[in-house]
Amino acid sequence: MENRLLVTASPHITGRDTTRGLMGNVIAALVPCIVAAAIIFGWQALLLVGVTTAACVGFEYLYCLILKKPNPVGDLSAVVTGIILALNMPVTMPLWIAVVGAFIAIVIVKQLFGGIGANFANPALVARIALFSGFSTRMTAVVIPACVGVDALSSATPLQTADMGSLPLLDLFLGKYGGVMGETCSLAILIGLVWLLVSRTISAVIPVTYLATVAVLFAIAGQPVLANLLTGGLLFGAVFMATDYVTSPFTLRGKLVFGLGLGLITFAIRMWGDLPEGVSYAILFMNLLVPYINDLTRQVPLGGGKKHG
Amino acid sequence: MFKKLKRSALGASVPHEKATAGMATVKMPLPARIVLPMQQHIGAPCTPVVKKGDTVQVGTLVGKAGGFVSANIYSGVSGTVSGIETLVGSTGAVMEAVVITPDGQQTVDPSVQPPVVTDKASLVKAAQDCGLVGLGGAGFPTAVKLSPKTPVDTLVINGAECEPYLTADTREFLENSDTVISGIEAVMKYMEIKHCVIGIERNKPECIDLMCSLISGMSGVEVKPLPSRYPQGAEKTLIENTTGREVPRGGLPSDVGVIVMNVTTVSTLGKFLATGMPLTTKRLTLEGDAVAKPCNVEVIVGTPVQDVLDFVGLKEGVTLSKVICGGPMMGVCLTDINYPVTRQNNGLLLLSDKAAALPAPGPCIRCGRCIEGCPMGLAPVQIAGAFQKKDVAALNALQVDLCVLCGTCSFVCPAKRPVTQTMSLAKELQRKGGKK
Known part of the structure; x- marks a missing residue:
């Protein structure tokens, strides 16, 4: 055999998209939120994002080094987790707590369950919930945005305001109110969403169904719809956390069910729960149902349905 | 919209690369020998009806269909049968092959007459x-x-x-x-x-x-x-x-x-x-980054691939690394460059070591693109999971037998996993009912 030929299974070409590329798209989509956080809350926002992201990447690298697993850092998924986690914290968060959050997200929620693609819930989300339970006062610290004057909205998170109908919608849209770093500026989140859709990184089904369900339910309940959509973690959660590949359903039907469920739970918690905010728990709860949703919302194969002879 | 609820069946936006579409077919000169495998179809192999030393003409029957699901094989050259060899096909199947040395005359067999078709x-x-x-x-x-x-x-x-x-x-x-x-x-x-x-x-x-x-x-x-x-x-x-x-x-x-x-x-x-001239020639698209001048060539069935390569010429300074019979999505890799062109071939893709290299697979990120793309509406990611557990009942429920191995799932996979290959193995497992 002078001419040795390579033999592989078909297909012999692959598409352009890569895991790293998709994660890169998410990072790009998060940039407007980071910029908005820095403008609204000051330069400390960048420090917090940097430290949290570095901690996530560091923990992922160390974990795989110690367990002699291939180094996964290049897929950029830990960077995405780090940024999302940081944007889920108020700007005043002590850095050491941010590092604890990174440990929970990467080591406990992601790697202990098998790493990328195998985690049962969104790592950043579980870390956010854990920090809420462990450091509740510091997680819910209300930060008056650095960019606004004294006459600005200065109550606690606007979701606790008695009369939500009276809130200035433009300020809410631009993010000039208290909250965690990433969730306040709806404009930045929407820019990110546009990029995620244009780059075909995610489908619009989950965010649209989720937000539409919430909007319809609040309208039926006679509550101000826009103020509810623009405040709290709803928009950020719907765009960046509910659309995580691993923890959302595969099919169009599944995504519709998922978005509907998210909307129902979020509405229920905001309306009747003691918590001001329901987005994290709604997403966590629906994350856990994803395997069942996947099995119950399969596609009908072409010519399928009948028993095989 | 409602159809998409049933199944997305998006397929894949593969590159077209059809530069040869505007090029007229070039006829290849006679090769030094032709090799006619007795299995060039789905079904029973043909039985050789010629023996060493026989003379054949263009259109002479050399392999008789071995049953109803089979198809006769004819000579595309006039010449002498130089032997009947054993050939190992690209898929590992062992078969007989009639080898013919052309005389250069290309005399047509007198039996080649337009058929009378009435019903x-x-x-x-x-x-x-x-x-x-x-x-x-x-x-x-x-x-x-x-x-x-x-x-x-x-x-x-x-x-x-x-x-x-x-x-x-x-x-x-x-x-x-x-x-x-x-x-x-x-x-x-x-x-x-x-x-x-x-x-x-x-x-x-x-x-x-x-x-x-x-x-x-x-x-x-x-x-x-x-x-x-x-x-x-x-x-x-x-x-x-x-x-x-x-x-x-x-x-x-x-x-x-x-x-x-x-x-x-x-x-x-x-x-x-x-x-009345039976199927003895075939047009092949010669493409790939290792070909000097991509083109469409009319080849006599049985011509060794090496002869076709000599005719079209390889690019200077390029190492030929992969020869694919067919297209890049479903084509089969050739194991031996001397293997003959068969009648169901429609292209030869010649790839350099650079184009032949496939990216290393990473872990599945469960993005669901394989499901979205599958033209049959199957769930490759779930089928792969069931296959890993050797769960035949689940493979049945997931209807893996419907898979046509089109390659879409592997193509769209961002983790570059060989999903189609797993589908093929899963089909095999389900077909045999879990028995080895």
Whole structure:
């Protein structure tokens, strides 16, 4: 055999998209939120994002080094987790707590369950919930945005305001109110969403169904719809956390069910729960149902349905 | 929207790379020898009816069909049988092969006469005498296809040619449109089929225009432009997109009243009815980054691939690393460069070591793109999970047997996993019911 030929299974070409590329798209989509956080809350926002992201990447690298697993850092998924986690914290968060959050997200929620693609819930989300339970006062610290004057909205998170109908919608849209770093500026989140859709990184089904369900339910309940959509973690959660590949359903039907469920739970918690905010728990709860949703919302194969002879 | 709820079946936007579409077919000179494997089709292998030292002519029968699901093999050269060898095919199958040394005369066998076709039975006989098989790549004997057990009312002509690079069918439309039409007319007339749809991907506007103008006077024939999205040419997908009918699981196109024929197949039938010359030559698209000048070549069936490469020439300074029979999505890698061109070949893709290298697979990120893309509406990611657990019941429930191995799932996978290969293994496991 002078001419040795390579033999592989078909297909012999692959598409352009890569895991790293998709994660890169998410990072790009998060940039407007980071910029908005820095403008609204000051330069400390960048420090917090940097430290949290570095901690996530560091923990992922160390974990795989110690367990002699291939180094996964290049897929950029830990960077995405780090940024999302940081944007889920108020700007005043002590850095050491941010590092604890990174440990929970990467080591406990992601790697202990098998790493990328195998985690049962969104790592950043579980870390956010854990920090809420462990450091509740510091997680819910209300930060008056650095960019606004004294006459600005200065109550606690606007979701606790008695009369939500009276809130200035433009300020809410631009993010000039208290909250965690990433969730306040709806404009930045929407820019990110546009990029995620244009780059075909995610489908619009989950965010649209989720937000539409919430909007319809609040309208039926006679509550101000826009103020509810623009405040709290709803928009950020719907765009960046509910659309995580691993923890959302595969099919169009599944995504519709998922978005509907998210909307129902979020509405229920905001309306009747003691918590001001329901987005994290709604997403966590629906994350856990994803395997069942996947099995119950399969596609009908072409010519399928009948028993095989 | 409601159809998408059932299944997304998005397919894949593969690169087209059809630079050879505008190039006229070049005829290759006679090779020093031809090798005719007795298995160039789906079904029973042929039995050699010649022996060493026999003289044969162009169109002489050398391999007789080994049953109903089989197809005769004819010599494409005049010359002497130099032996009957054992050949190992690309898939590992061992078969006999008749080796013929051409005399250079290309004398035509006197038995080559236009057949007399008057009805369905004589059309089936003609397909048998032509040695005709599905030329799109599958190689299913046409005579069997023309003998459906259930009534057929629609003929679908597969002119999708959805594989990247390949333009052999495109050239058939453009160069042999007369026999394409006469073949269609014959099948419609003798099979008593009232309706015919010619499916052509939109990336071949010249073929669509030509066919539209040629069928304008024919009744019951229409041209259906198909989206340029792989795999439009997959049989069941094509039937759904041209007729709206769904072939049931485990069923055949004839179960929904359809016969699908590749454009080159129907054209070859048209040629045979006019001349009586059986299938002995084949047009191949020669493409890939290792080819000096990509082109379409008419090759005598049985010509060793090495001879074809010598004819078209390789690029200077490029190491030939992979030879693919067919397109890049479903083509089979050649293990030996001396293997002959078979009648169901429609292209040879020659790749350098750079183009042949595939990216390393990473962990599945469960993005669901394989599910979204699957033209059959299957769930490759879930099938892969069931396969890992060797769960035959789950594979059954996931209907893995419907997989057509089109390669879409591997192509779209961002983690670069060999999903199609796993699907193939899972199909095998399910077919055998978990038994080794």
